[in-house]
Amino acid sequence: MAENKGVMVCGEIIEGKLAPITLEMLGGTRALADTLGEEVSLVLMGSGIGNLASEAIAFGADKVYVVDDPLLADYQTDSYLPVMEKVVRQAAPNILLLGQTAIGRDLAPKLAFRLDTAVAMDCIELSIDPESKLMLGTRPVYGGNARGVYACETRPQMATVRAKAMEPRERDDSGKGEVISIESGLDPSMIRTKIVDKVKEEIVGIKLEDAEVVICGGRGIGSPEAFKDLEALAKLLGGAVGATRPPCDDGWVPSSLQIGLTGKIISPTLYIGVALSGSSQHLAGCTGAKNIIAINKDAEANIFREAQFGVVGDYKKVLPAFAEKLKELLSG
Amino acid sequence: MPNMIVCVKQIADPEAPPGSFRVDEAAKKVLPASGVSQVVSPFDEQAVEAALRIKDAHGGKITVISLGKDFVGDVIKKPLAMGADEMVLLEDAAFEGADSRSTAYALAMAIKKVGEYEVIFCGRQAADWDAGQVGSGIAEFLGIPSVTVAKNVELVDGKVRVERVVTDGYEVVDVSPPVLITVSNELGEPRYPKLKGIMSAKTKPVATWTAQDISADASQLGAAGARAKLLKLFVPVKEAKCEIIEGENPEDAGANLALKLREIKLI
Ligand SMILES: Cc1cc2nc3c(=O)[nH]c(=O)nc-3n(C[C@H](O)[C@H](O)[C@H](O)COP(=O)(O)OP(=O)(O)OC[C@H]3O[C@@H](n4cnc5c(N)ncnc54)[C@H](O)[C@@H]3O)c2cc1C
Ligand SMILES: Nc1ncnc2c1ncn2[C@@H]1O[C@H](COP(=O)(O)O)[C@@H](O)[C@H]1O
Numbered sequence: 001m002a003e004n005k006g007v008m009v010c011g012e013i014i015e016g017k018l019a020p021i022t023l024e025m026l027g028g029t030r031a032l033a034d035t036l037g038e039e040v041s042l043v044l045m046g047s048g049i050g051n052l053a054s055e056a057i058a059f060g061a062d063k064v065y066v067v068d069d070p071l072l073a074d075y076q077t078d079s080y081l082p083v084m085e086k087v088v089r090q091a092a093p094n095i096l097l098l099g100q101t102a103i104g105r106d107l108a109p110k111l112a113f114r115l116d117t118a119v120a121m122d123c124i125e126l127s128i129d130p131e132s133k134l135m136l137g138t139r140p141v142y143g144g145n146a147r148g149v150y151a152c153e154t155r156p157q158m159a160t161v162r163a164k165a166m167e168p169r170e171r172d173d174s175g176k177g178e179v180i181s182i183e184s185g186l187d188p189s190m191i192r193t194k195i196v197d198k199v200k201e202e203i204v205g206i207k208l209e210d211a212e213v214v215i216c217g218g219r220g221i222g223s224p225e226a227f228k229d230l231e232a233l234a235k236l237l238g239g240a241v242g243a244t245r246p247p248c249d250d251g252w253v254p255s256s257l258q259i260g261l262t263g264k265i266i267s268p269t270l271y272i273g274v275a276l277s278g279s280s281q282h283l284a285g286c287t288g289a290k291n292i293i294a295i296n297k298d299a300e301a302n303i304f305r306e307a308q309f310g311v312v313g314d315y316k317k318v319l320p321a322f323a324e325k326l327k328e329l330l331s332g
Numbered sequence: 333m334p335n336m337i338v339c340v341k342q343i344a345d346p347e348a349p350p351g352s353f354r355v356d357e358a359a360k361k362v363l364p365a366s367g368v369s370q371v372v373s374p375f376d377e378q379a380v381e382a383a384l385r386i387k388d389a390h391g392g393k394i395t396v397i398s399l400g401k402d403f404v405g406d407v408i409k410k411p412l413a414m415g416a417d418e419m420v421l422l423e424d425a426a427f428e429g430a431d432s433r434s435t436a437y438a439l440a441m442a443i444k445k446v447g448e449y450e451v452i453f454c455g456r457q458a459a460d461w462d463a464g465q466v467g468s469g470i471a472e473f474l475g476i477p478s479v480t481v482a483k484n485v486e487l488v489d490g491k492v493r494v495e496r497v498v499t500d501g502y503e504v505v506d507v508s509p510p511v512l513i514t515v516s517n518e519l520g521e522p523r524y525p526k527l528k529g530i531m532s533a534k535t536k537p538v539a540t541w542t543a544q545d546i547s548a549d550a551s552q553l554g555a556a557g558a559r560a561k562l563l564k565l566f567v568p569v570k571e572a573k574c575e576i577i578e579g580e581n582p583e584d585a586g587a588n589l590a591l592k593l594r595e596i597k598l599i
Binding site for chain 1: 346347349350351353355362431432433436456457459460461462463464465468469471472473477478479480481493497498499500501502503504505506507508516517518520521558559560561562563564565566567568570573574575576577579581582583584585586587588589590591592593594598599
């Protein structure tokens with residue numbers, strides 16, 4: 001399959017803009033493409049999206065495939081899958097990357113099976129093996145307890161990339177690139193699912209994924225009311241509140257606050273974990289945090305194996321005094 | 333009265349203490365840790381729960397399928413004790429060395445042999461390798477639509493109505509059966525088997541099928557059908573260096589923590 005060339009990124013669009021994960025992949029794949037001496041291309045699917053192609057070029061795409069069709073306004077497996085299949089068969093990329101997002105999680109495995117190749121899901125690192133020239137995808141397995149390095153010999157070599165695993169590059173409006181329009185080839189009868197409603201959870205304040213400070217509460221917080229104290233602390237530090245899975249499962253906080261393997265991936269400057277044990281599945285979502293602080297009454301809790309600083313004690317006693325002192329320091 | 337199929341995988345308890353986790357790097361295998369029990373992968377239990385809720389409301393039949401080896405009877409039969417009707421175990425050396433693709437192929441072939449189905453449920457991902465591919469693969473091999481990461485599934489006017497979790501909310505999706513749905517933890521706690529269920533599980537039909545029983549093409553199975561290659565498996569090294577902030581009492585330690593954060597200019 002020597003004819004397959006190029007690193008292709010499947011783009012995502014959020015509210016009319018290129019999604020952060022797409023910019024990250026455009027930035028991060030450059031090194032892969034350069035090692036192979038190949039181009040970076042981006043696929044954009046949506047409705048009324050032509051103007052985004054130049055954005056993509058400014059952020060590093062050499063080529064942009066645009067598929068513009070009202071049937072692509074919302075993501076549905078049955079519309080995006082045949083379109084991606086068509087684009088990939090036409091462009092024959094060597095490598096194909098999608099984001100580990102609601103879309104990529106759904107689309108990537110189906111596309112891989114249809115193209116009779118393999119995909120490594122949720123990669124945190126991608127590189128090129130110097131000898132075989134194959135792409136190596138490193139992904140957390142066993143709830144983050146271990147890492148697996150995967151490759152495949154079929155083409156395209158596919159991976160989904162975890163949020164924040166790559167860095168976007170600086171915008172460069174002098175960059176040149178080619179824009180190629182492709183017909184979707186869709187007709188409505190191909191789409192077997194119908195979206196009848198979309199329910200959005202309102203986010204007040206800073207988005208968890210974007211926050212520089214995250215105060216995360218665990219099962220030991222004990223009640224929805226007690227989460228209010230965490231909110232006050234987050235506000236004081238200009239940050240956001242997150243949670244482990246149990247407070248979400250118990251309905252103390254919305255499930256959109258869940259951090260971890262199956263929740264949000266965060267990389268704040270400061271993460272304070274309160275009354276949580278530090279399970280591997282939770283920590284899988286915060287490995288990008290620059291400073292981890294833990295408050296837990298159990299000195300043996302796993303979170304102390306990950307934290308830089310910790311306090312062993314009942315959070316109900318530790319936290320108010322901590323917040324009080326912070327207030328004093330921040331106003332002084 | 334829908335016919336439903338649920339695919340469940342037996343794995344080592346994913347919530348075992350992280351400190352007990354070891355791998356054999358040379359063999360690229362996870363070493364069994366002492367005292368860690370086998371369980372039905374948690375999202376798969378939720379998939380069973382999703383099917384049972386439909387059965388509670390509309391009746392129907394639930395067949396559970398699992399591919400693996402060294403099945404522990406009491407563990408793998410938990411779905412029957414919860415209320416599922418029949419079980420098929422796929423056990424054959426030909427299935428070994430599978431990746432997501434060859435696992436999905438074998439399960440799809442078994443589902444074809446089971447025959448009639450309106451809804452197939454899988455977990456969003458198996459809590460060992462965390463791939464999240466097999467459900468989509470089964471749908472692809474069977475040529476049926478799929479909806480992934482569901483938090484609620486109902487039958488409404490002959491259609492399957494799925495609430496699919498997306499970033500910051502969910503979508504409500506309608507689809508006509510047959511359909512494959514992958515289930516997430518937002519669905520809620522799976523039910524505990526009752527004593528009566530545990531007793532009746534002992535008499536429910538459990539079949540064991542080999543590759544031949546499901547008329548599988550050997551070149552698509554196990555290692556032969558795999559496309560993904562695991563080159564390396566390792567446990568990332570951690571430099572344990574947590575500094576415990578002390579104090580006269582917990583309040584004092586809390587205040588000292590704030591001072592520490594100021595000292596290192598984090599705040
Ligand atoms: C496949 C899979 C995916 C998962 N995905 C996620 C995920 O994305 N995110 C996630 O978070 N979890 C996830 N989980 C669940 C995860 O394994 C753990 O069960 C969960 O993270 C535990 O949450 P916790 O630390 O809050 O609770 P626990 O483990 O129960 O810990 C509570 C801690 O609070 C401490 N504590 C109690 N009271 C106090 C007090 N008054 N003061 C101080 N400390 C106190 C206790 O000492 C204890 O350490 C997943 C599990 C599986 C199997
Ligand atoms: N060996 C297996 N036997 C039965 N079902 C499986 C098996 N492997 C995966 N599945 C199903 O597919 C889902 C996703 O698995 P995976 O793609 O391996 O993460 C699981 O939650 C199960 O429902």
